[in-house]
Amino acid sequence: MDAGVAVTGIGIISSIGRDVGGNYQNLINGNCGISKPEILETLHKGIPVGEIKISNTQLYEMLSLPHNNSYTRAALLAVLAIKEALSGAGLNPNEHEIGLISGTSVGGIDMTEKFFNEYGENSENLRYIQAQHPGFTTGQIADYFVIKNFVTTISTACSSGANAIMLGARMIKSGRLKRVIVGGSDCLSKFTLNGFNSLKILSSEVCRPFDNRRNGLNLGEGAAYLILEADDILAEKPVLGRVSGYGNANDAFHQTASSETGEGAFLAMKKALEVAGLSPEAISYINAHGTATINNDLSESRALKRIFKDNIPDFSSTKAFTGHTLAAAGALEAVYSLLSLQNNMMFKNANFEHSMEETALVPVQKTSEKELQHVLSNSFGFGGNCTSLIFSRNGK
Numbered sequence: 001m002d003a004g005v006a007v008t009g010i011g012i013i014s015s016i017g018r019d020v021g022g023n024y025q026n027l028i029n030g031n032c033g034i035s036k037p038e039i040l041e042t043l044h045k046g047i048p049v050g051e052i053k054i055s056n057t058q059l060y061e062m063l064s065l066p067h068n069n070s071y072t073r074a075a076l077l078a079v080l081a082i083k084e085a086l087s088g089a090g091l092n093p094n095e096h097e098i099g100l101i102s103g104t105s106v107g108g109i110d111m112t113e114k115f116f117n118e119y120g121e122n123s124e125n126l127r128y129i130q131a132q133h134p135g136f137t138t139g140q141i142a143d144y145f146v147i148k149n150f151v152t153t154i155s156t157a158c159s160s161g162a163n164a165i166m167l168g169a170r171m172i173k174s175g176r177l178k179r180v181i182v183g184g185s186d187c188l189s190k191f192t193l194n195g196f197n198s199l200k201i202l203s204s205e206v207c208r209p210f211d212n213r214r215n216g217l218n219l220g221e222g223a224a225y226l227i228l229e230a231d232d233i234l235a236e237k238p239v240l241g242r243v244s245g246y247g248n249a250n251d252a253f254h255q256t257a258s259s260e261t262g263e264g265a266f267l268a269m270k271k272a273l274e275v276a277g278l279s280p281e282a283i284s285y286i287n288a289h290g291t292a293t294i295n296n297d298l299s300e301s302r303a304l305k306r307i308f309k310d311n312i313p314d315f316s317s318t319k320a321f322t323g324h325t326l327a328a329a330g331a332l333e334a335v336y337s338l339l340s341l342q343n344n345m346m347f348k349n350a351n352f353e354h355s356m357e358e359t360a361l362v363p364v365q366k367t368s369e370k371e372l373q374h375v376l377s378n379s380f381g382f383g384g385n386c387t388s389l390i391f392s393r394n395g396k
Contacts, residue, residue: 004169004242004243004244004245004276004392005168005169005172005173005228005229005230005242005243005244006228006229006230006231006234006239006242006394007226007227007228007239007240007241007242007243007338007391008088008089008090008091008227008228008229008234008237008238008239008240009084009085009086009087009088009089009090009091009226009227009240010084010085010088010224010225010226010227010240010335010338011080011081011082011083011084011085011086011087011088011224011225011335012081012084012222012223012224012225012331012332012335013052013077013080013081013222013223013224014033014050014052014220014221014222014223014224014322014325014332015033015034015035015050015051015052015053015220015221015222015321015322015323016031016032016033016050016321016322017033018052018054018080019084020084020088020335020339023335023336023339024339024343026321027318027321027336027339027347027367028345028347028367030348030350030367031321032206032320032321032350033050033051033220033321033322033323034048034049034050034206034207034218034220034320034321034323035048035049035050035051035053036048036049037049037051037188037193038051038053039051039052039053039054039055039188040188040189040190040193041114041190042190042193044193044194044197046204047193047197047202047204048203048204048205048206048218048323049188049193049218049219049220049221049323050218050219050220050221050222050321050322050323050324050325051188051220051221051323052077052221052222056073056076059073059076059077059080060076062080063076063079063080063144068124070111070127070128070130070131070140071140071144072107072108072110072111072128072131072136072137072140072187073108073110073111073187073221074104074106074107074108074110074137074185074186074187074223075108075137075140075141075144075185077185077187077221077222077223078102078137078141078183078185078223078225079141079144079145080223081183081185081223081224081225082141082145082181082183082223082225085181085183085225085226085227086145086181086227088227089227089229089237090237091179091227093145093146093147094146096179097149097178097179098147098149098179098180098181098227099147099149099150099151099168099171099177099179099180099181100138100141100142100145100147100149100150100151100152100180100181101150101151101152101153101154101164101167101168101171101180101181101182102137102138102141102152102153102154102164102181102182102183102184102185102225103153103154103155103156103160103161103162103163103164103183103184103185103327103328103330103331104134104137104138104153104154104155104160104184104185104186104327104328105134105155105157105158105160105186105192105326105327106134106186106187106189106191106192106326106327107131107132107133107134107135107136107137107155108128108130108131108132108133108134108136108137109131109132109189109191110187110188110189110190110191111128111131112128112129112131112132113189113190113191114128115128134153134155135153137153137185138151138152138153139151141185147181149177150171150176150177150180152167154167154184154327155327156381156385156387157326157327157381157385158289158324158326158327158329158330158379158380158381159248159330159379159380159381159385159386159387160184160326160327160328160330160381161183161184161224161327161328161329161330161331161332161334161379162184162329162330162331162334162377162379162387162388162389163248163330163379163385163387164182164183164184164330164331165182165183165226165228165243165246165330165331165334165389166243166246166248166387166389167182168180168181168182168226168228168243169182169228169243169246170246172228172229172230175230177230178229178230178232178233179227179228179229179230179233180227180228181225181226181227181228182225182226182228182331183223183224183225183226183328183331183334184223184224184225184327184328184329184330184331185222185223185224185327185328185331186221186222186223186325186326186327186328187221188219188220188221192219192326193219196217196219200216201216201217201293202216202217202218202219203215203216203217203218203292204216206218206320206350206351207291207292207319207320207323207351208292208320208351208352208353209288209290209291209292209297209316209317209319209320209349209350209351209352209363210288210290210292210297210301210317210349210352210355210356210361210363211292211351211352211353211354211355211356212354212355212356212357213353213354214292214293214294214297215292215294216292216293217291217292217293217319217323217324218292218319218320218323218324219323219324219325219326220319220322220323220324220325221323221325221328222322222325222328222332223328223331224328224331224332224334224335225331226243226331226334226335226338228243239394240338240342240394241337241338241341241342241391241392241393241394242391242392242393242394243389243390243391244275244276244278244374244390244391244392245272245273245274245275245276245277245278245388245389245390245392246271246272246275246387246388246389246390247267247268247269247270247271247272247273247274247275247387247388248268248271248385248386248387249263249264249265249266249267249268249271249386250264250384250385250386251263251264251265251267251384251386252264252384260298260299260302261299261302261303261306262299262300262301262302262303262304262306263303264380264384264385264386265289265299265300265303265304265378265380265386265388266303266306266307267386268378268380268386268387268388269303269304269307269376269378269388270307271388272376272388272389272390273307273390275390276374276390276392278374278390280307280308280309280311281311282373282374283308283313283374283375283376283390284313284314284370284371284372284373284374284375285313285314285315285340285346285364285370285372285375285376286304286313286314286315286316286375286376286377286378287315287316287317287318287333287336287337287340287347287375287376287377287378288300288304288315288316288317288363288378289317289329289378289379289380290316290317290319290349290363291317291319291324292317292319292320296380297356298356298358298359300378300380301356301358301359301361302358302359304361305359305361312361313376314346314363314364314370315349315361315363315364316346316347316348316349316363316364317349317363318332318333318336318347320349320350320351321347321350329379330377330379330387330389333377333379334377334389334391336377337375337377337389337391338375338391340372340375341372341373341375341391341392341393344369344370344371344372345367345368345369345370345372346364346367346368346369346370346372347364347367348364348365348366348367348368349363349364349365352365372393373392373393374390374391374392374393375390375391375392376388376389376390377389377390377391
């Protein structure tokens, strides 16, 4: 198989932790981060969400930013995660040339919706008008770290973070970059909460991925980033794992629903295996997309059966812990996949009780140890944009 692209640093912030260690401990201890919204100003106070209980003002102080800055919440969360990833990789953007590929779906819409009715009265808030564009958030991240090399934004709904990782790996393998920060960031907003509520796919309780009684997802917020580096500049640097496979496909079935046969998911997983040069039997564990909606979980289950036949690997969804963090989901779960590899640990699929009548698949019900070599991570977005990543143990 192809050795893949080296991961030398990871950083994350979510509703279950402000760093990698906090996220890992809460996953293995089964601590859920779903609660009622407190930071987000919304009329829907009873809808459970995966909210990070840190205000923007506190984030400004943590990052030594003036209170009159124009940073969006997604950018603030991203900066925190990237600082951890860079520290772990021993890199300083001022000393090392590095690119940035960041995924987001809502960008800075939380700020434009907050001040929309005040633009005509308070010129000070006009600085947030540009925040409506997702690329504005990426620009803020690049400005904070003074990154002037390759900088771009991926916005493919819930597969954005995974697609950022895929593009970064491809850039390194093609020789266009030697180092790149890849991942995604999204925050809770009225736009997404109201939008998903209008689709009638939000659960009124903590979600139940892959359960026969699942009734919808929980939205969340967070940011996660990986540092990818080319082999010829690694020297003796520790490698956390490798991006060995990736695949993207679009089933072109519906604006918001997955195809009933899981065509896009099937094609994405098939391509990822081909890129990695692996057979389906080589996959040790799957971090599934598993949003807990009626449509998604059935579609993904059918795709898993198409790929793996009667030998489906152990799998689980971590979204009952963090909520569905939209564009950040693929990046959060990339970090979780790497933590699984490093610790030979499979995280439980929380709140599962009854298998789906249509497929009878049973996810991991208890966090448990298992020797892992290759972990598959799925991220599927609106519009049918499906991406699968394979993370492999270094040197295997």
